[in-house]
Amino acid sequence: MEREKKPSFIIVGSGISGPSLALFLKRGGYGVRLMESYSRPAEDVGGALQIAPNGMKVIRELGLTSEMLKIGTVSDEMIFRNHTGRVLAMIPNGSVSQFGESAVVVSRARFHLLLLEAAEKEGIPIEYGKKFSHAEFPLDGGVIAKFEDGSFAEGDFLIGADGNHSKVRNFLFPNFPKPEYTGILNAGGFVPANIIPEKYSKRGPIHFTFGPEGFFGFAACGNTEDTSWMWWSNIPRDKELSKEEMDSLDDQAWRERILEMHKGWHDPIEKIIRASSTILKGNVHDLRSLPEWGNDKVLLIGDAAHVMSPHTGQGASMALEDSHTLFLLLERSDSIQEAFRDFETIRRPRVERIIEESRRNGNRKKKLSPLSCWIRDRILTLALPSFAKKGQGWMYNYEGIK
Numbered sequence: 001m002e003r004e005k006k007p008s009f010i011i012v013g014s015g016i017s018g019p020s021l022a023l024f025l026k027r028g029g030y031g032v033r034l035m036e037s038y039s040r041p042a043e044d045v046g047g048a049l050q051i052a053p054n055g056m057k058v059i060r061e062l063g064l065t066s067e068m069l070k071i072g073t074v075s076d077e078m079i080f081r082n083h084t085g086r087v088l089a090m091i092p093n094g095s096v097s098q099f100g101e102s103a104v105v106v107s108r109a110r111f112h113l114l115l116l117e118a119a120e121k122e123g124i125p126i127e128y129g130k131k132f133s134h135a136e137f138p139l140d141g142g143v144i145a146k147f148e149d150g151s152f153a154e155g156d157f158l159i160g161a162d163g164n165h166s167k168v169r170n171f172l173f174p175n176f177p178k179p180e181y182t183g184i185l186n187a188g189g190f191v192p193a194n195i196i197p198e199k200y201s202k203r204g205p206i207h208f209t210f211g212p213e214g215f216f217g218f219a220a221c222g223n224t225e226d227t228s229w230m231w232w233s234n235i236p237r238d239k240e241l242s243k244e245e246m247d248s249l250d251d252q253a254w255r256e257r258i259l260e261m262h263k264g265w266h267d268p269i270e271k272i273i274r275a276s277s278t279i280l281k282g283n284v285h286d287l288r289s290l291p292e293w294g295n296d297k298v299l300l301i302g303d304a305a306h307v308m309s310p311h312t313g314q315g316a317s318m319a320l321e322d323s324h325t326l327f328l329l330l331e332r333s334d335s336i337q338e339a340f341r342d343f344e345t346i347r348r349p350r351v352e353r354i355i356e357e358s359r360r361n362g363n364r365k366k367k368l369s370p371l372s373c374w375i376r377d378r379i380l381t382l383a384l385p386s387f388a389k390k391g392q393g394w395m396y397n398y399e400g401i402k
Contacts, residue, residue, distance in 0.1 A: 033125045049108050131167070142156050179307045301326060
C-alpha cells in the first residue's frame, strides 16, 4: 500500500495482540501508541499458556524466537491419562519438521513482559493504567480514544485489543452478544521443579488428565524456580462465580475445593495443588460469533473479536496470528478500510472453527457417570492419534496470507 505518509493507530490493549501488533506496525512505518489497561507491565496476567507452532511462526517474524526459548519450555509431546493414571494416548505436539516450529509453554506474565520490552526497545510509546471509556470521531477525521482517568489519545484509527471483556467492543457494539459462561471454572498456579516426581520430570510433555468430574493438566513452563512448572484445573459448575463470590472465596477454601474434586487422582496431582503458594481462579467464557468486528475507524482483534475457551491451547496463537495477518493486509491493501474488511473475512472462519473445537473439548470435562467415563476413555484412545495426524494439520498450519 503506497502512501506518502502512513496513518497512525491507537491500540487499546491488555494482553498479547496489542504489543505484537504494535511491533509490526512500528516496523512498517506506521504511527502507533499502545495504551495498556494494566497499571504496570505484566501485572496480574494469570498463569501459563502454550504458544503453538502456528503462534511461534509469528514470534519468528517478530524476531523473538531466541528470547522465547530463554523464558519458556519447548513442548514436543502430549500425554493423556484418566484419573487412575492409565495412559490413554501419547501424541506429538506438532513438530519442527511438519510445521516449521515447536510449541512453547511459558508464563503468561513473562511472555507479556517480553512483548512489552520489545516494544519499548523499538521506541513505541506505551502508557499504563489506561482503562478505555469511549471514543469520539471528529468531523475532520481521525479518532480520539478517551480513558477513565480523563486522558485521551488521538490517531487515525483505533484497534481494540483489550481482551475477553473488551471495553472497546462494548462501546462499539453495546447490543451485541456478550461472552458466554461455558459451565467450567478454571484454577491454576505454579510449583518448583522439586515437587514433580522423577517419573514425570522430563520437561517436554504436557500432561492431561480426565476424571469422572473435571480435568487437570501440568507441564514445565520456564527455567525460574517460582514458575518452573505450571498446572491448571477445570472444574464443572452450572453457574459462574460472581465477582463477590470470587472475592469472598479465600485461598484455603478454594484449595480445599480443588483437592476434593481431585481426591484420589493419580500422583502427583494432589501434591501439586498442595504445593502451590497461590491458586488462581476464574470463569471460563467464550464468544462464538460477533455479527461484526469493527467499522471504518475501529477494529477488534484477538480476544476482543473472538473469545475462545482455553481447551485447544490456541488463544495466544490466534492473537499472534491476528496481529500478523492485519499487518500484512495493511501493507497490501488500497485502503485501511479495505484491510479491516478483509481481515474479518479471512480470520473469522478459522477462529470460529477453533472456538467450536474448544467448546467440544470443554464438554469432555463435565461430570460423567462411570459408564460415560469408560466410553470417553475409549473414544479418546482411538481419536487422539487421529487428531495428531489430521486435527493438528489445520490448527498448527499458518502461512499468513497469500
